[in-house]
Amino acid sequence: MNEASENHLLLKVLNKETVERPPVWLMRQAGRILPQYRKIRNSLSGFIELVQTPELAAEVTIQPVDELGVDAAIIFSDILVIPEAMGLDYELIEKKGPFFPTTIGSASDVAKLSEGKTAAEKLHYVFEALEITKRELNNRVPLIGFSGAPWTLMSYMIEGQGSKTFSKAKKFLYQEEQAAHELLRKLTETIIAYLKLKIEHGADVVQVFDSWAGVLDKQLYARFCLPYLKQIVDEVDTAPVIVFCRGAWYSLQEIIDLGSAGVGLDWNTPAHSARSINQSTVFQGNMDPCQLYGKPTEIEARAKEIIAGMGQNHIMNLGHGVYPDTPLENVKHFVNTVKAHRY
Amino acid sequence: MNEASENHLLLKVLNKETVERPPVWLMRQAGRILPQYRKIRNSLSGFIELVQTPELAAEVTIQPVDELGVDAAIIFSDILVIPEAMGLDYELIEKKGPFFPTTIGSASDVAKLSEGKTAAEKLHYVFEALEITKRELNNRVPLIGFSGAPWTLMSYMIEGQGSKTFSKAKKFLYQEEQAAHELLRKLTETIIAYLKLKIEHGADVVQVFDSWAGVLDKQLYARFCLPYLKQIVDEVDTAPVIVFCRGAWYSLQEIIDLGSAGVGLDWNTPAHSARSINQSTVFQGNMDPCQLYGKPTEIEARAKEIIAGMGQNHIMNLGHGVYPDTPLENVKHFVNTVKAHRY
Numbered sequence: 001m002n003e004a005s006e007n008h009l010l011l012k013v014l015n016k017e018t019v020e021r022p023p024v025w026l027m028r029q030a031g032r033i034l035p036q037y038r039k040i041r042n043s044l045s046g047f048i049e050l051v052q053t054p055e056l057a058a059e060v061t062i063q064p065v066d067e068l069g070v071d072a073a074i075i076f077s078d079i080l081v082i083p084e085a086m087g088l089d090y091e092l093i094e095k096k097g098p099f100f101p102t103t104i105g106s107a108s109d110v111a112k113l114s115e116g117k118t119a120a121e122k123l124h125y126v127f128e129a130l131e132i133t134k135r136e137l138n139n140r141v142p143l144i145g146f147s148g149a150p151w152t153l154m155s156y157m158i159e160g161q162g163s164k165t166f167s168k169a170k171k172f173l174y175q176e177e178q179a180a181h182e183l184l185r186k187l188t189e190t191i192i193a194y195l196k197l198k199i200e201h202g203a204d205v206v207q208v209f210d211s212w213a214g215v216l217d218k219q220l221y222a223r224f225c226l227p228y229l230k231q232i233v234d235e236v237d238t239a240p241v242i243v244f245c246r247g248a249w250y251s252l253q254e255i256i257d258l259g260s261a262g263v264g265l266d267w268n269t270p271a272h273s274a275r276s277i278n279q280s281t282v283f284q285g286n287m288d289p290c291q292l293y294g295k296p297t298e299i300e301a302r303a304k305e306i307i308a309g310m311g312q313n314h315i316m317n318l319g320h321g322v323y324p325d326t327p328l329e330n331v332k333h334f335v336n337t338v339k340a341h342r343y
Numbered sequence: 344m345n346e347a348s349e350n351h352l353l354l355k356v357l358n359k360e361t362v363e364r365p366p367v368w369l370m371r372q373a374g375r376i377l378p379q380y381r382k383i384r385n386s387l388s389g390f391i392e393l394v395q396t397p398e399l400a401a402e403v404t405i406q407p408v409d410e411l412g413v414d415a416a417i418i419f420s421d422i423l424v425i426p427e428a429m430g431l432d433y434e435l436i437e438k439k440g441p442f443f444p445t446t447i448g449s450a451s452d453v454a455k456l457s458e459g460k461t462a463a464e465k466l467h468y469v470f471e472a473l474e475i476t477k478r479e480l481n482n483r484v485p486l487i488g489f490s491g492a493p494w495t496l497m498s499y500m501i502e503g504q505g506s507k508t509f510s511k512a513k514k515f516l517y518q519e520e521q522a523a524h525e526l527l528r529k530l531t532e533t534i535i536a537y538l539k540l541k542i543e544h545g546a547d548v549v550q551v552f553d554s555w556a557g558v559l560d561k562q563l564y565a566r567f568c569l570p571y572l573k574q575i576v577d578e579v580d581t582a583p584v585i586v587f588c589r590g591a592w593y594s595l596q597e598i599i600d601l602g603s604a605g606v607g608l609d610w611n612t613p614a615h616s617a618r619s620i621n622q623s624t625v626f627q628g629n630m631d632p633c634q635l636y637g638k639p640t641e642i643e644a645r646a647k648e649i650i651a652g653m654g655q656n657h658i659m660n661l662g663h664g665v666y667p668d669t670p671l672e673n674v675k676h677f678v679n680t681v682k683a684h685r686y
Contacts, residue, residue, distance in 0.1 A: 004489070077464075165632075174633055179470065217631055267560050288513075290510055290513035290517055293510075325510075
């Protein structure tokens with residue numbers, strides 16, 4: 001990381017420096033909310049083609065920096081590149097989501113998966129996209145890399161697709177505990193290698209998404225998630241790590257205790273409640289993405305309420321990815337409200 | 344309610360009497376876990392046909408009482424009969440779930456819906472099913488009736504189907520506040536009339552399911568849900584009401600404050616945490632339905648842990664409906680564990 005990068009607001013906050021205002025970016029800011037993105041996306045055969053074409057992935061990564069004026073870029077990619085690198089190909093079916101033709105159902109399926117740096121290195125297109133983005137950003141804002149968390153990736157690998165309950169993946173935890181731990185271990189090794197490579201290739205910050213934490217509970221989270229997240233937080237020591245465990249309100253204290261540079265929050269947890277648990281944790285979030293469907297005055301009021309509830313050590317964001325049909329002018333109003341704020 | 348009914352364990356607990364052990368039943372106990380159910384279901388063209396045929400609905404309602412030995416029957420029906428009675432027909436698409444060909448998108452759509460007793464009375468097949476069930480149960484166990492909560496029913500009426508985010512329904516809250524309140528008011532009036540009629544026709548207890556509470560937050564829940572739930576709890580005064588707001592952990596105190604006879608809990612909230620909030624609330628739940636995929640010894644250990652965490656004023660149940668592929672012997676082991684317990 002060069003000296004200019006260190007001066008960026010996001011990095012200052014993750015370093016617990018006192019700042020004038022919270023930095024702001026949006027999960028899924030590189031995506032369908034932007035007409036520039038839709039133009040590129042519609043010219044291609046599929047989402048995965050965009051993920052695997054470094055020049056285009058870099059271009060859509062930079063679009064929200066230009067168009068929205070956000071304080072960070074997040075590399076355009078997908079959490080399911082890791083299962084793919086480990087040997088489980090997937091497709092993205094329009095309006096349905098991810099689909100794995102082959103799934104994991106037993107210890108012998110787990111044994112066949114490759115892992116660690118060998119697997120992670122297959123994702124060269126991501127590293128190329130990071131390098132191009134880093135160069136073209138020319139240090140305007142920091143660049144965020146990301147990965148799915150072990151449990152979330154495991155869920156997809158077992159279910160083969162999204163699910164309302166993830167009962168098949170949870171059944172695996174209850175019935176195949178040893179194989180589950182072996183799968184989580186392999187995923188963890190791969191995620192660590194992948195995030196380290198992302199940082200080597202230009203990521204200033206990395207975020208781990210545990211998108212399906214909400215279907216578990218405190219006991220399962222302690223047994224099957226927290227130890228692996230701890231390993232990631234400890235071993236990825238070359239850049240700040242933000243951990244975002246969506247729906248894991250029941251283990252918030254334990255997630256804080258992981259000691260990551262930042263903790264993402266979904267919109268369910270009131271800002272002041274999170275802050276009352278820990279004064280010094282850097283929290284990221286947590287406006288309801290649907291609030292951006294509302295009137296500008298209401299967006300502004302809610303953003304200010306969250307800023308007031310969080311105080312310092314806060315990165316403004318939504319509590320979930322921005323929804324594709326959000327009015328662009330409302331997204332801009334949200335970003336501008338935060339950027340105009342002074343503590 | 345006759346005297347014999349009053350002696351039932353479930354009713355005693357809802358009346359805050361001290362009992363020897365918690366009563367136990369399972370959400371979705373009348374369903375695919377039972378071979379007897381599958382046989383009837385497979386002989387019909389669809390789920391809705393079963394809902395609308397009183398003799399068969401009564402038969403599948405009683406099956407789990409015979410087969411599992413649960414302490415209550417819950418009438419076999421569907422939460423979406425209310426939108427249908429108000430004028431919005433739906434279908435159930437195999438493996439996909441409910442689908443409304445026509446949805447609610449504006450105040451004028453809301454204005455067209457019928458409401459209250461006029462709407463509720465159209466559901467004569469439910470009342471007939473209750474009467475048959477009540478007669479055939481012959482007072483072995485109490486009979487539970489149920490309804491979807493206003494917000495959950497509204498969600499389906501706007502989305503037209505299930506959704507991961509319910510962003511379309513939430514957008515309606517943010518953009519069409521007045522029409523949203525009018526829709527919630529109409530739903531509330533219909534739910535109240537419907538539950539009262541259910542009680543008149545044989546239900547000893549009624550439960551209100553707010554299945555999609557989890558996509559909201561404390562502020563939205565206070566504005567769009569709690570006042571309507573309060574009205575239901577206050578006006579349905581002819582039998583005990585259990586309120587189950589799945590995912591609304593952020594408003595648990597406010598839900599307790601509604602003063603319903605019982606409060607359902609999903610599996611995310613540890614039993615002892617709920618109990619520490621309020622000693623005298625009758626909590627219902629809250630084992631992870633996926634725990635029933637586990638070993639019998641683990642099912643037993645977890646059930647006992649929940650009983651210990653809850654103490655008196657507890658109705659044992661799962662934290663969600665039992666999943667169709669749950670091994671029947673495990674369900675029985677769960678029920679028997681609870682029935683063998685003594686405080």
